[in-house]
Amino acid sequence: MPSISAFFPAYNDAGTIPSMVITTLLTLRELTNDYEVIVINDGSKDHTPQVLDELARVYPRRSSHCPPCQKPWLWGRCVRALPASRKIGFFYTDGDAQYDPRELKNLAALVSDEIDFINGWKIERNDPWHRIVIGRMYQYTIKLAFGLKLKDVDCDFRLMRRAVFDKVHLEADSGVICVELMKKVQDAGFRLVETPVHHFHRAYGRSQFFNFRRLWRVAIDLQALWRKLVWQKRMSNEQ
Numbered sequence: 264m265p266s267i268s269a270f271f272p273a274y275n276d277a278g279t280i281p282s283m284v285i286t287t288l289l290t291l292r293e294l295t296n297d298y299e300v301i302v303i304n305d306g307s308k309d310h311t312p313q314v315l316d317e318l319a320r321v322y323p324r325r326s327s328h329c330p331p332c333q334k335p336w337l338w339g340r341c342v343r344a345l346p347a348s349r350k351i352g353f354f355y356t357d358g359d360a361q362y363d364p365r366e367l368k369n370l371a372a373l374v375s376d377e378i379d380f381i382n383g384w385k386i387e388r389n390d391p392w393h394r395i396v397i398g399r400m401y402q403y404t405i406k407l408a409f410g411l412k413l414k415d416v417d418c419d420f421r422l423m424r425r426a427v428f429d430k431v432h433l434e435a436d437s438g439v440i441c442v443e444l445m446k447k448v449q450d451a452g453f454r455l456v457e458t459p460v461h462h463f464h465r466a467y468g469r470s471q472f473f474n475f476r477r478l479w480r481v482a483i484d485l486q487a488l489w490r491k492l493v494w495q496k497r498m499s500n501e502q
């Protein structure tokens with residue numbers, strides 16, 4: 264891809280985001296001359312803003328800013344803001360260092376005229392056992408309910424053409440935006456390949472999603488998404 268934007272959402276990721284950004288910059292440099300890294304910090308309570316300010320100072324031409332909204336829980340809105348970036352390729356992963364940005368090279372190696380979207384799949388999930396069990400149940404349910412033909416529906420390590428967003432308009436405000444993205448990409452007929460990536464133990468901070476409040480929100484939003492993208496479509500096809 265001639266140009267790439269790399270994006271990280273960040274909430275209380277101060278311990279990991281500097282190495283994620285720097286490793287991504289080093290990796291992008293090997294892939295293209297035209298790249299940028301965008302980190303959207305959502306009112307973090309730790310020293311994420313300070314380390315991001317320092318990174319922007321050290322890498323001024325490679326960083327973009329979005330006005331801080333100072334409100335956590337707006338993760339979906341952050342992801343939605345991204346396609347506004349003007350680069351051809353769009354890479355997205357989490358700021359908590361559970362993926363290795365150097366593996367972006369493996370995704371980039373699969374780019375071709377025939378491929379629009381390259382998704383990672385976790386070789387082995389490195390999380391506590393209860394998260395692995397719940398994660399498997401989640402994967403199974405989501406694949407069945409949404410008819411997703413993907414090996415891994417919640418691997419947040421993806422490279423795509425920005426042009427995908429000319430057709431795919433995202434609406435969700437919560438973590439279900441990943442399911443919405445994958446379902447809309449599949450339904451729009453974009454050509455997708457998957458490639459293995461490593462997954463690492465969380466080294467800093469804690470999960471923003473594995474708490475009652477967010478899981479409840481995700482459950483409600485998933486039902487609404489299923490009604491809209493699966494049920495309503497099925498009904499209109501039958502009429």
Ligand SMILES: Nc1nc2c(ncn2[C@@H]2O[C@H](COP(=O)(O)OP(=O)(O)OP(=O)(O)O)[C@@H](O)[C@H]2O)c(=O)[nH]1
Nearest residue numbers: 272273274305335336337338357358359470471472
């Ligand atoms: N900008 C922004 N980023 C967020 C918000 N919530 C979470 N994030 C970031 O989004 C990424 C994913 O969040 P995680 O808490 O790691 O969620 P997850 O990867 O689905 O779950 P875990 O397996 O527990 O890590 C992390 O880098 C977070 O810092 C938010 O409200 N706003």
Ligand SMILES: [Mg+2]
Nearest residue numbers: 357359361470
């Ligand atoms: Mg995570």
